[in-house]
Amino acid sequence: MTARHFEKRRIAQTDIEVTTLGLGGASLAGIFSAVPGEQARATVSHALEQGLNYVDTAPQYGLGRSEHLMGDVVRSAHPRPIISSKVGRLLKPVDPAVQDKGNWVDPLPFDQVYDYSYDGIMRSHADSLQRLGLNQVDILYVHDIGVATHGAEANKPLWNQLASGGYKALRELRDSGVVKAIGLGVNEWEVCMDALALGDWDVFLLAGRYTLLEQTALAPFMTTCIERKASVVVGGPFNSGILVGGDKFNYAKAPDDIVQRVRAIEAVCKSFNVPLPAAALQFPLTHPAVCNVLPGPRSPQELDGILDWWDTKIPDALWSTLADEGLLAPGTPIPGSTA
Structure with a gap:
């Protein structure tokens, strides 16, 4: 099988170059519906055969399941792809009969414990290497810190853990060459701005906030990333499925105003004979801060x-046309614009 040619973009000022299309590992771990292990591994293999060189996973995905499945493929891949995982959750064994499975179908028998401290991040990194069966991951993201996940009050002590020790751990791992890049993997851009006040980061994996449907991250976050020479990986380019014909937005049923906006965007796409999902997938890369778009297919098909x-x-x-009709935020950089 002949691999495709994908444009590559550099992550910040590191020596990592990622293909502009990557593979997210959440869906493969069976969120909302089951994904057989062989199908998940086949999907990762197919992505690498097609020429994608960046895959992302996390301890949370299937409570360890995604890392195991990703590792099975990545270990034997030549050349080895760029791989990222996440810190902030430790996994502890639990009786499956009383396990909180969340939205995961058939997860591994673990519960998650939030820990953004120095020791917690060091342990999380080591645990991920064991689950992956690898001696190194390239990128470490701080996972799901922020008000959106934890609520305002519960987030305060967790943020203090990151500020008082967790960030130091990440810097040590990066500066010693154990990992090549550090960042946040979140669903809200505001906490990324808080992180930039702590120090320097290489890359932010931001899900759902800079898409064809929503550009709330445009300013001040994306503009600050340009100034600070930080890169952005865009996760959730289909906004939980609403941009590929589904009815979910931000992991819940889409409200009427969102549905109407999607219909308006789709009408423009149809006038150019372009499928809405194609426009959604390619849109984020029109911004100079974005280095990669990260969808999460469940199968090779x-x-x-x-x-x-x-x-x-x-x-x-x-x-x-989308900009002229007010369907993109003012100042959104698009081909041919001076924004």
């Missing part, structure tokens, strides 16, 4: 559909 959308040619006029 779903990945092939994504690759078809990726190959769709999109005229510059589609973006400018």
Whole structure:
């Protein structure tokens, strides 16, 4: 099988170059619906065979399941892809009969404990290497810290853990070369701004906040990333499925105003004979801070559909029409604009 050619973009000022399309590992671990292990591994293998060189996983995904599945494939891959995992959750064994499985179908028998401290991050990193069966991950993200996940009051002591020791651990891991890049993996841009006040970061994996449907992260977050020479990986480019024909937005049923906005965007796409998911997938890369888009297919067939959308040619006029009709935030950089 001949690999495709993908543009590569450098992460911040590191020596990491990632293909502009990556593979997210949450869906593969069985969120909302089951994904057989062989199917998950086949999806990762297919992504690498097609030429993608960046895969992302986390301890939370299937409560260890995603890391095991990813590691099975990545260990034997040549060349080895860029891989990221996350810190902030430690996994402890639990009786499956009383396990809080959340939205995971058939997770491994663990519960998660939030820990953003120095020791917690060091242990989380070591535990991930064991689950992956690897001697190194390239990128470590602080996972799901912030008000959106924890609530305002519960987040305060967790943020203090990161500020008083966790960030130091990440800097030590990066500065010693154990990992190549550090960042946050979150669903809210505001906490990324808080993190930038702590110090320097290489890359932020931001899900859902800079998409064809929503550009709330545009300023001050994305503009600050340009100034601070930090890169952005865009997760959730389909906003939980609403941009690929689903009814969910931000992991819940989409409200009417969101549905109406999607219909308006889709009407513009249809006028250019462009599938809405193709525009959604390619839109984030029009911003100079963005180095990668990270969808999460569940099967090789779903990945092939994504690759078809990726190959769709999109005229510059589609973006400018969306902007003219007020369907993109003012100042959104698009091809041919001076924003």
